[in-house]
Amino acid sequence: MKEKTLRTRAKIGNEMIFLPVVIIALCVISGLINPRFFTIANFLTIFQQVAVLGILTSAMLMLLVMGAIDLSYGALIGLCSVILCNLISVQGVDPWLALLIMFGTALGAGALNGLIITKFKCEPLIVTIGTSYIYLGFAQVISQGTYQSIGGAFPFIGTGKLGLIPMPMIVLVIVLLLMFVFLRYTPFGRKLHIIGGNSEVAFLSGIPVKAYKLLAFVLGGGICGLAAFVLTSRIGSALPTNGSGYELNALAAAIIGGASFSGARGTVLGAFFGVLLLGIVNNALNILGVDAFYQTVVLGVIIVIAVIFSNIKSK
Amino acid sequence: MVEKTVDYLIEAKGISKIFGGTRVLDHVSITLRPGEIHSLCGENGAGKSTLIKVLSGAYKPEEGVVAIGGKEYPHLTPLIAKKKGIEVIHQEIILVPQLTVAENIYTDVPYRTAGFFSMKKTCEAAKKLMDEIGIQLDPYETVERLSTADQQFVKILKALAPNPKVLIMDEPTAMFNMKDTDMVLDLVKNISKKGIGIIYISHHLKEVAKIADTVSVLRDGKLISTYHARDGAVDMDQVTCDMVGRPVDMFYKREKSNTGDVLFEVKGLQLKESDTPVDLYLKKGEILGLTGMVGSGRTEIIRAIYGLDQRFAGEIRKDGQTLQIHNPHDSIQNGIGYVSEDRQKSGLVLPLSVLSNLTFLKLPLKKGLISTKQEMDISEDMIKKLDIKTPSMFKETGMLSGGNQQKVIIGKWLHKGFDILILDEPTKGIDVNAKFEIYKLLHDLTKQGKSLLVVSSDMPEVISLCDRVMVVRDGKIAGEFTGGEITEENVIKSALEVK
Numbered sequence: 001m002k003e004k005t006l007r008t009r010a011k012i013g014n015e016m017i018f019l020p021v022v023i024i025a026l027c028v029i030s031g032l033i034n035p036r037f038f039t040i041a042n043f044l045t046i047f048q049q050v051a052v053l054g055i056l057t058s059a060m061l062m063l064l065v066m067g068a069i070d071l072s073y074g075a076l077i078g079l080c081s082v083i084l085c086n087l088i089s090v091q092g093v094d095p096w097l098a099l100l101i102m103f104g105t106a107l108g109a110g111a112l113n114g115l116i117i118t119k120f121k122c123e124p125l126i127v128t129i130g131t132s133y134i135y136l137g138f139a140q141v142i143s144q145g146t147y148q149s150i151g152g153a154f155p156f157i158g159t160g161k162l163g164l165i166p167m168p169m170i171v172l173v174i175v176l177l178l179m180f181v182f183l184r185y186t187p188f189g190r191k192l193h194i195i196g197g198n199s200e201v202a203f204l205s206g207i208p209v210k211a212y213k214l215l216a217f218v219l220g221g222g223i224c225g226l227a228a229f230v231l232t233s234r235i236g237s238a239l240p241t242n243g244s245g246y247e248l249n250a251l252a253a254a255i256i257g258g259a260s261f262s263g264a265r266g267t268v269l270g271a272f273f274g275v276l277l278l279g280i281v282n283n284a285l286n287i288l289g290v291d292a293f294y295q296t297v298v299l300g301v302i303i304v305i306a307v308i309f310s311n312i313k314s315k
Numbered sequence: 316m317v318e319k320t321v322d323y324l325i326e327a328k329g330i331s332k333i334f335g336g337t338r339v340l341d342h343v344s345i346t347l348r349p350g351e352i353h354s355l356c357g358e359n360g361a362g363k364s365t366l367i368k369v370l371s372g373a374y375k376p377e378e379g380v381v382a383i384g385g386k387e388y389p390h391l392t393p394l395i396a397k398k399k400g401i402e403v404i405h406q407e408i409i410l411v412p413q414l415t416v417a418e419n420i421y422t423d424v425p426y427r428t429a430g431f432f433s434m435k436k437t438c439e440a441a442k443k444l445m446d447e448i449g450i451q452l453d454p455y456e457t458v459e460r461l462s463t464a465d466q467q468f469v470k471i472l473k474a475l476a477p478n479p480k481v482l483i484m485d486e487p488t489a490m491f492n493m494k495d496t497d498m499v500l501d502l503v504k505n506i507s508k509k510g511i512g513i514i515y516i517s518h519h520l521k522e523v524a525k526i527a528d529t530v531s532v533l534r535d536g537k538l539i540s541t542y543h544a545r546d547g548a549v550d551m552d553q554v555t556c557d558m559v560g561r562p563v564d565m566f567y568k569r570e571k572s573n574t575g576d577v578l579f580e581v582k583g584l585q586l587k588e589s590d591t592p593v594d595l596y597l598k599k600g601e602i603l604g605l606t607g608m609v610g611s612g613r614t615e616i617i618r619a620i621y622g623l624d625q626r627f628a629g630e631i632r633k634d635g636q637t638l639q640i641h642n643p644h645d646s647i648q649n650g651i652g653y654v655s656e657d658r659q660k661s662g663l664v665l666p667l668s669v670l671s672n673l674t675f676l677k678l679p680l681k682k683g684l685i686s687t688k689q690e691m692d693i694s695e696d697m698i699k700k701l702d703i704k705t706p707s708m709f710k711e712t713g714m715l716s717g718g719n720q721q722k723v724i725i726g727k728w729l730h731k732g733f734d735i736l737i738l739d740e741p742t743k744g745i746d747v748n749a750k751f752e753i754y755k756l757l758h759d760l761t762k763q764g765k766s767l768l769v770v771s772s773d774m775p776e777v778i779s780l781c782d783r784v785m786v787v788r789d790g791k792i793a794g795e796f797t798g799g800e801i802t803e804e805n806v807i808k809s810a811l812e813v814k
Contacts, residue, residue, distance in 0.1 A: 181684070190685060193664070197665065203643060205647070207644075260666075263666070
């Protein structure tokens with residue numbers, strides 16, 4: 001019995017007990033105040049709204065597990081967005097080629113972050129704050145400060161539906177499932193945990209720490225590119241600031257879900273709950289008609305409370 | 316002579332401390348007089364640290380009371396204890412590495428000019444304090460530039476700065492090599508001569524025998540015995556017996572195993588061009604001890620063999636084949652494993668479970684993905700085989716005791732499979748019972764034909780565990796002993812260059 005409890009807790013983490021309770025409580029309260037909250041359409045909307053954040057959070061979670069972080073994701077989303085739209089509508093490049101270039105940029109940006117961090121043994125936090133300005137700057141250079149349209153390309157990925165289910169939600173679920181399998185069941189994923197938990201042990205155990213780190217950053221960049229693709233397709237145009245703030249929300253969601261700056265901790269399910277919590281709070285505040293400026297305050301308060309509680313729980 | 320309570324600097328009267336239903340201390344009473352060195356002995360978990368924390372006001376006892384200078388303090392706090400002249404030197408480094416020696420000694424800034432911190436006055440005071448007890452350090456030096464041994468001295472000075480009446484020292488020699496240990500012991504004696512009472516905690520019974528006026532033994536939270544040196548020399552075998560609760564030999568006894576042919580050879584190993592080449596070999600089923608003073612170069616040699624550090628020259632051969640070893644990965648591929656000295660820093664992934672730590676070197680795969688079921692089978696098997704005490708295989712390794720943590724590390728290598736295992740201080744900080752379990756485990760490995768290279772400073776360990784011992788001094792092999800030649804005298808003489 002005790003074995004089983006410990007095993008379950010080891011598998012899913014303490015946050016899994018606390019977060020669903022909070023999420024359900026929030027739903028019940030919102031639903032009681034405004035019954036419109038409890039409609040299928042509204043829940044689908046929530047999922048559509050959190051899809052981009054959820055995709056990005058899976059990348060952030062992977063890096064946190066490895067004991068790293070990438071704060072350039074917000075800027076990178078902006079850059080990818082701008083490149084995609086600029087190539088299609090200004091340069092007249094074939095949309096598929098534009099998409100390829102965009103993904104190339106995303107992977108390259110991840111690789112650049114990873115290379116600087118592994119080659120020069122720098123703190124990921126500072127490096128990626130630095131590169132975020134580089135990516136944002138390039139986005140501004142390319143866009144010249146103007147809105148650029150995606151020119152009607154790829155509407156399906158951002159606004160399409162499969163039956164009732166919005167496409168972004170499907171992409172999100174696929175990404176989360178893949179990340180779940182990757183982190184839990186592949187040797188690479190397990191070794192990221194070892195590196196994050198104790199990189200000295202990883203090195204002594206013959207794990208090529210630098211190569212693994214670099215690869216994780218590249219993969220993270222790719223996932224960030226996917227998030228940018230979904231976002232751009234949904235809103236149909238690009239601004240350099242398209243992704244601003246996403247990196248911190250993704251970080252908050254992952255941490256609320258049980259990840260830790262010190263590495264080796266965190267699960268995809270937890271991160272998903274974190275994302276869902278942020279999405280539901282946002283949606284509920286909208287439906288309840290809370291003033292937009294106060295919404296930001298409330299969101300901040302909820303993030304802080306969630307972090308405090310998940311910390312108490314995990315002790 | 317009838318002793319009055321007032322004579323005691325500090326007195327624990329029937330102290331009991333209960334944590335979550337467990338009696339960590341059970342009616343323990345001890346006393347300390349001026350100038351007395353009172354040694355507390357006991358295995359890990361016997362209650363020594365808890366007792367110190369009660370004496371220094373960090374824990375409030377459920378029963379009993381602490382009296383300082385004859386006055387009882389039922390509500391003792393760390394602040395009151397400090398004011399009454401009780402100073403504790405903890406094992407952990409509590410210094411600020413970036414500050415100077417003098418600044419570290421006087422953290423509350425007592426020496427000022429016009430209200431502002433005066434470096435000059437502080438350093439002068441520090442110098443004076445050092446002269447009094449015979450320590451030579453530059454007060455202007457920053458602590459991070461000092462050796463670990465000198466940092467320990469700074470800690471002692473820092474505790475002496477407020478002129479304490481009682482000094483509590485927790486394993487003060489843990490960071491020192493043999494030569495410096497004697498210096499520390501002299502220092503402790505000097506301090507006691509100034510009339511300061513000292514409570515001295517150490518695992519090293521030899522040190523205790525050298526300096527203690529009184530020896531008290533704790534076991535499972537109970538005070539088992541108290542011996543006074545004035546009644547004749549304290550019998551350390553009896554003390555060990557009291558600690559463990561059953562008669563034990565201080566030495567682990569093993570039947571020496573049959574060693575086979577030479578399996579592993581290191582020839583002409585030089586870390587730098589100027590080094591004298593080092594040669595060593597290891598037979599199948601043999602335990603080779605590599606000993607010497609701390610800083611003699613033992614760790615450097617095994618690090619170079621394992622491929623952690625660059626080497627200037629040297630050939631590594633196994634089964635007559637030259638190995639290309641440039642990093643740990645190469646070593647592991649060639650059947651060499653490494654158990655580092657620091658379990659917490661470089662041995663375990665503390666936030667991960669026993670299971671994850673056991674299996675990650677060789678993950679069981681099914682269709683390219685990790686098989687959780689097989690992982691659980693492997694872990695269950697290993698936990699049984701090595702008798703790892705853990706509530707569950709899913710428990711974080713950070714929650715295990717030192718001995719069990721070490722077993723997890725050895726289990727990890729067993730699962731991976733190896734021919735040669737290099738172990739650096741395999742039983743450091745592990746209590747006697749667990750130590751013997753590790754020895755037995757290592758011995759069993761040699762029976763299976765595994766070869767072990769053990770670096771150790773623990774003399775009884777070297778003597779009782781190893782088939783052959785090589786002594787390292789200044790990066791060179793200074794002596795080699797086999798079988799009956801392995802005696803404490805031989806080893807120490809060769810380690811210290813005593814003719």
